[in-house]
Amino acid sequence: xxxxLCCGPKMAACGLVLSAWGVVMLVLLGxxxxxxxxxxxxxxxxxxxxxxxxxxxxxxxxxxxSYNCFIAAGLYAxxxxxxxxxxxxxxxxxxxxx
Amino acid sequence: MGxxxxxxxxCLAQLFLQSASAxxxxxxxxxxxxxxxxxxxxxxxxxxxxxxxxxRRCEExxxxxxxxxxxxxxxxxxxxPCPESxxxxxxxxxxxxxxxxxxxxxxxxxxxxxxxxxxxRLRDLRQHLHVLREGQRFTSLPVGPxxxxxxxxEPILDxxxxxxxxxxxxxxxxxxxxxxxxAFERLLWRACRGYLVASFVEMPExxxxxxxxxxxxxxxxxxxxxxxxIGQKIRKISNCFxxxxxxxxxxxxxxxxxxxxxxxQIQELSTLEETEKYLAxxxxxxxxxxxxxxxxxxxxxxxxxVLNQCSFDVxxxxxxxxxxxxxxxxxxxxxxxxxxxxxxxxxxxxVPTTESPPTLIRTNKFTAGFQSIVDAYGVASYQEVxxxxxxxxxxxxxxxxxxxxxxxxxxxxLFALWMVLYEDSPRLRQGTxxxxxxFFEGRYLILLMGAFSIYTGFIYNECxxxxxxxxxxxxSVATMANHSSWSSAxxxxxxxxxxxxNVTGVFQGxxxxxxxxxxxxATNHLNFLNSFKMKMSVVLGIVHMGFGVMLGVFNHVHxxxxxxxxxxxxxxxxxxxxxxxxxxxxxFYKWIKFSAADSRVAPSILIHFIDMFLFTSxxxxxxxxxxxxxxxxVLVVLALASVPVLLLGTPLYQWCRQRAxxxxxxxxxxxxMGITRRGIQHDFAEIFMHQAIHTIEYCLGCVSNTASYLxxxxxxxxxxxxxxxxxxxxxxxxxxxxxxxxxVVLVPVFAAFAVLTVAILLVMEGLSAxxxxxxxxxxxxxxxxxxxxxxKLCPFAFAPDTWE
Numbered sequence: 001x002x003x004x005l006c007c008g009p010k011m012a013a014c015g016l017v018l019s020a021w022g023v024v025m026l027v028l029l030g031x032x033x034x035x036x037x038x039x040x041x042x043x044x045x046x047x048x049x050x051x052x053x054x055x056x057x058x059x060x061x062x063x064x065x066s067y068n069c070f071i072a073a074g075l076y077a078x079x080x081x082x083x084x085x086x087x088x089x090x091x092x093x094x095x096x097x098x
Numbered sequence: 099m100g101x102x103x104x105x106x107x108x109c110l111a112q113l114f115l116q117s118a119s120a121x122x123x124x125x126x127x128x129x130x131x132x133x134x135x136x137x138x139x140x141x142x143x144x145x146x147x148x149x150x151x152x153x154r155r156c157e158e159x160x161x162x163x164x165x166x167x168x169x170x171x172x173x174x175x176x177x178x179p180c181p182e183s184x185x186x187x188x189x190x191x192x193x194x195x196x197x198x199x200x201x202x203x204x205x206x207x208x209x210x211x212x213x214x215x216x217x218x219r220l221r222d223l224r225q226h227l228h229v230l231r232e233g234q235r236f237t238s239l240p241v242g243p244x245x246x247x248x249x250x251x252e253p254i255l256d257x258x259x260x261x262x263x264x265x266x267x268x269x270x271x272x273x274x275x276x277x278x279x280x281a282f283e284r285l286l287w288r289a290c291r292g293y294l295v296a297s298f299v300e301m302p303e304x305x306x307x308x309x310x311x312x313x314x315x316x317x318x319x320x321x322x323x324x325x326x327x328i329g330q331k332i333r334k335i336s337n338c339f340x341x342x343x344x345x346x347x348x349x350x351x352x353x354x355x356x357x358x359x360x361x362x363q364i365q366e367l368s369t370l371e372e373t374e375k376y377l378a379x380x381x382x383x384x385x386x387x388x389x390x391x392x393x394x395x396x397x398x399x400x401x402x403x404v405l406n407q408c409s410f411d412v413x414x415x416x417x418x419x420x421x422x423x424x425x426x427x428x429x430x431x432x433x434x435x436x437x438x439x440x441x442x443x444x445x446x447x448x449v450p451t452t453e454s455p456p457t458l459i460r461t462n463k464f465t466a467g468f469q470s471i472v473d474a475y476g477v478a479s480y481q482e483v484x485x486x487x488x489x490x491x492x493x494x495x496x497x498x499x500x501x502x503x504x505x506x507x508x509x510x511x512l513f514a515l516w517m518v519l520y521e522d523s524p525r526l527r528q529g530t531x532x533x534x535x536x537f538f539e540g541r542y543l544i545l546l547m548g549a550f551s552i553y554t555g556f557i558y559n560e561c562x563x564x565x566x567x568x569x570x571x572x573x574s575v576a577t578m579a580n581h582s583s584w585s586s587a588x589x590x591x592x593x594x595x596x597x598x599x600n601v602t603g604v605f606q607g608x609x610x611x612x613x614x615x616x617x618x619x620a621t622n623h624l625n626f627l628n629s630f631k632m633k634m635s636v637v638l639g640i641v642h643m644g645f646g647v648m649l650g651v652f653n654h655v656h657x658x659x660x661x662x663x664x665x666x667x668x669x670x671x672x673x674x675x676x677x678x679x680x681x682x683x684x685x686f687y688k689w690i691k692f693s694a695a696d697s698r699v700a701p702s703i704l705i706h707f708i709d710m711f712l713f714t715s716x717x718x719x720x721x722x723x724x725x726x727x728x729x730x731x732v733l734v735v736l737a738l739a740s741v742p743v744l745l746l747g748t749p750l751y752q753w754c755r756q757r758a759x760x761x762x763x764x765x766x767x768x769x770x771m772g773i774t775r776r777g778i779q780h781d782f783a784e785i786f787m788h789q790a791i792h793t794i795e796y797c798l799g800c801v802s803n804t805a806s807y808l809x810x811x812x813x814x815x816x817x818x819x820x821x822x823x824x825x826x827x828x829x830x831x832x833x834x835x836x837x838x839x840x841x842v843v844l845v846p847v848f849a850a851f852a853v854l855t856v857a858i859l860l861v862m863e864g865l866s867a868x869x870x871x872x873x874x875x876x877x878x879x880x881x882x883x884x885x886x887x888x889x890k891l892c893p894f895a896f897a898p899d900t901w902e
Contacts, residue, residue, distance in 0.1 A: 045834050068836075
């Protein structure tokens, strides 16, 4: 039976913190991209072509980026779950050794 | 908490302790930790002091304790930490502790010795047994196919088989270290020239090496030879190789008999088990009592060291101790003495002194961090105004001005919040990493710094370098576009477009809180922010310094030097306000009075300020208000006039007072400039020199320190730019991918962004802003009023056990 424990306690804690931060920040970023916030215009990968014919194409780009942010947020939620699982395993191991 | 404003009143007192109850009184006082004892016998060497015998006894007990501790550790046990702090033992109890500890140490030594000798014997017997058993293999009769073929050697000549030979075959059997086998074999072969047959086989189980203690698989050898000389040579060689040689009986029967006998002897060594059990019991007892004893003896030694500092009065047959005692605690000290002494014969008496007492400022866990950063520069002089209560707010605020970012501030705040909420957890408190402990000690500091950074982040409108449009922006691009009727051709050829606030509808009024988010899209973002931040830094600097000068008033009043109010405080304030207070006024006036409509003809404050000092005027620079030139002239003259007052006022005043007939008035204890009994001529030169230095430092300092506050602008600019660069060079790469793979790519990109944010922006920039905020406090703020030449009151208290 391969041991499921692959991270130490500190790495699991770091993973947990990073995942929590990632989920919160990426969800917020996704929301802001979704409402076509002007402040984030520099981060949208537009080309010269997209400026022709009204703002619709830019808005589609915005929404694409926002979906990417949500996907990343979901992946971070998974990573957070994994880190939580690892930290639980670490705690159990600590109790058993004592 | 009244004493956070200035340090407490501390007085010099004398304790009169009867010889019989001196020990218990000091023990009582040590438990409470109120007084600092002064050494009344500084010239006496430690070996000639009164209680040197007792101190030596304590040290001997500590040596015994160290031995017991080592034995415990060798057996792999850890002594439990002492649950509650026991009091220092009385003389009888100390004697009992000493006797018991020595007895335990003696027992431990004996038991260990007997155990190690028993184990040696057991090992010896077992080795012998193995030698005999393995040797059987070589000398037993070949039984046919059952003979192990893997030996690789011919069976040794068995005397019972080859009894027809004339020579008598002898054996040498023993045990040798595995690393020496090849050398041993080679030497035997060369020395004995083949008149022997040697066989080596590994012992079936590993055994302990008596020298090093590690477990080694020994090699058993059996050498059969004939001839006396050869025999002697072999024995000598085995001796050189440190082999353990055992007798090897020739006949099979005697061998089996020897084996059974050895078995019997090994069984007899069951006493080894009992010895081990007894040793475990002794170690248990030691582990139980050792922590308490250690603390008790530590306390006893501390008390005797303090008693050594007292002087013995022969006439009254009592010990006299001189202590620094906070006045507020005198009743507690009296209480403690009454409790400690048998007949209430010990008492405390206050003694007048001209020396400057130590500084005592009582802090709680929140204020301790701020007090420590003030004390790091210099402990406050006795009863001088303490800058710490103001630093609780000004320090995090000045830090936040250099660090303003909502996202970073929030991260810092959450980190500090975690430390504060879990501050009682033993895992956090017992960290040994020094850097971690530094952060932990300053957790309230970091908490406030983070909270204030969130506030200034909202003012600068920056969250991870992105502006947040909480309120709608006050600038309307549509109005400008309609007004200028920008065509597509115009837009294609002009990469940067100007929004003119003078056009109606483009600028709808100031943003409700903070900086308008549209500025983050503007190319002249930095031009606008630089002007704003520079002016803000100058304003804050002058307010901070003015506040520092005003704190000096409290010092002048408290030390009853009211002449300094008129002769120092007033000229200082006039100099500061006339020049730099006026600058602040100009800044605010221009902000209020001039708007975008006058932007082409708005006067430059800098040019006006320079002209003010040079008494010139510039035709192109319009005045800010009518009558500006004469007002400025008056202010400059006022400021220049205050310099000689500052320079000569106090020295002349003191000189006049000394020439006039002196009235004897008791001065405040430990006043600043205590000039009571020295030569007059010598004094005046010193006072004048001191005042000259102070004047020059103050006047030049005003100018340079005001400029020094511009670091608030510089660091906030650096932080904003670093934050923006990090976003555009790291995070932006995560948004480039437009397919859904882009979402997966964003995960490592964000991780990199997070790590770099913490490492560069939080740790590096945070430390940098912390350092600069500290410098601004220590130098620019505190040199307006703070002397910081005191020393701390270190009360005699029993420190918690810091063993290991």
